[in-house]
Amino acid sequence: MDFFAEVGLFLAEAVIIVTAIIVVLIAIAAVSQRRKDGEEGYIEVRRLNDRYTAFHDAVRSFTEHAETRKVREKAEKKTAKADQKLAKKKAKEEGGDFGRSDSKDDEKSGSRLFVLRFQGDISASETESLREEISAIAPELRKGDEVLLCLESPGGMVHSYGLAASQLQRIRSTGATLTVAVDKVAASGGYMMACVGDRIISAPFAVIGSIGVLAQLPNFHRLLKKNDVDFELLTAGKYKRTLTMFGENTDDGRAKFVEDLEDTYDLFKDFVAINRPVVDIDSVATGEIWYGQRAVDQNLVDELSTSDAYLQTRLAETEAFEIRFVAKKSWQEKFGMAAGAGIERTFLRLWQQGASRLLP
Numbered sequence: 001m002d003f004f005a006e007v008g009l010f011l012a013e014a015v016i017i018v019t020a021i022i023v024v025l026i027a028i029a030a031v032s033q034r035r036k037d038g039e040e041g042y043i044e045v046r047r048l049n050d051r052y053t054a055f056h057d058a059v060r061s062f063t064e065h066a067e068t069r070k071v072r073e074k075a076e077k078k079t080a081k082a083d084q085k086l087a088k089k090k091a092k093e094e095g096g097d098f099g100r101s102d103s104k105d106d107e108k109s110g111s112r113l114f115v116l117r118f119q120g121d122i123s124a125s126e127t128e129s130l131r132e133e134i135s136a137i138a139p140e141l142r143k144g145d146e147v148l149l150c151l152e153s154p155g156g157m158v159h160s161y162g163l164a165a166s167q168l169q170r171i172r173s174t175g176a177t178l179t180v181a182v183d184k185v186a187a188s189g190g191y192m193m194a195c196v197g198d199r200i201i202s203a204p205f206a207v208i209g210s211i212g213v214l215a216q217l218p219n220f221h222r223l224l225k226k227n228d229v230d231f232e233l234l235t236a237g238k239y240k241r242t243l244t245m246f247g248e249n250t251d252d253g254r255a256k257f258v259e260d261l262e263d264t265y266d267l268f269k270d271f272v273a274i275n276r277p278v279v280d281i282d283s284v285a286t287g288e289i290w291y292g293q294r295a296v297d298q299n300l301v302d303e304l305s306t307s308d309a310y311l312q313t314r315l316a317e318t319e320a321f322e323i324r325f326v327a328k329k330s331w332q333e334k335f336g337m338a339a340g341a342g343i344e345r346t347f348l349r350l351w352q353q354g355a356s357r358l359l360p
Helices: 002-031 048-063 066-094 127-140 158-173 189-194 221-226 251-275 292-297 307-315 331-358
Strands: 041-047 112-119 146-152 177-182 185-187 199-202 207-209 289-291 319-327
Touching (some): 041 127, 048 307, 112 307, 146 185, 146 307, 185 189, 189 251, 207 292, 289 292, 307 319
Parallel strands (some): 112 146, 146 177, 177 199
Antiparallel strands (some): 041 319
């Protein structure tokens, strides 16, 4: 009885706290409800060279001998001073600002690496963020630059992934190199995106391929008929609706649906064949998947490597920047996330209290 009394008291406290949070959030929302155009989000840029250098320095500070560190730091300062002097001299000769080239295509300033990330779901919902990120870097891309897309996706809706793949083609059109790295999976619509890349790398056991199209839906017509429930579907146009979930499907409708499915499949195959001509499309467009090494054998992938290994190799050669679009959340979304987290913590606390009473 004491346990249930404590649970009841805790739930009452939780309700009061949640109610207070709701009141506060509503008050905040009332003040900042308007969202001006252009305030949907912002671009976040992070220089990865600095990040990895900081990680390396943190480890080296514990492992490097003091005398060795002094010699190294002295040499690094000398090199940095010489580089700065050379850069100033070059800028003066070219008549431009220090550290900046007036010509967009000036290859003397060196190539750069831009890192994007895409985590795919069935509707390719991150396409909007990808669009913003590419729009941000496209005007700055020049010949010699590289874009590394770290891609993870099991595929999903054809039109959604078709749009995502089209966004990647914008990078190719700038003349920059597009490298796609797959650590876990790029299947179906995920591979539709990956094949746009100039080069594809994958981890040894990443899942690659699944070039095919599927559609499935339940049909409740017999259940409705058994319970004397009528269903009416009114259309104008012979094939406006070929298969339905509640009506009686016909052989003619099924045939048309399969015909449309086959046409989508042909478009998918053509897209892969055009963007990755080294692939024998007839042998790989079977809906099968291959793990990394087998995917290399099928020319679906160019080489085996994790995205981290590839990135660290490139960091030694060029400046690298991670680009991320951060979407601003409405107060409703923020409240939903906060409420969800609060409910999760509440149930976890109740479970822990109950479990502690069951233990001897």
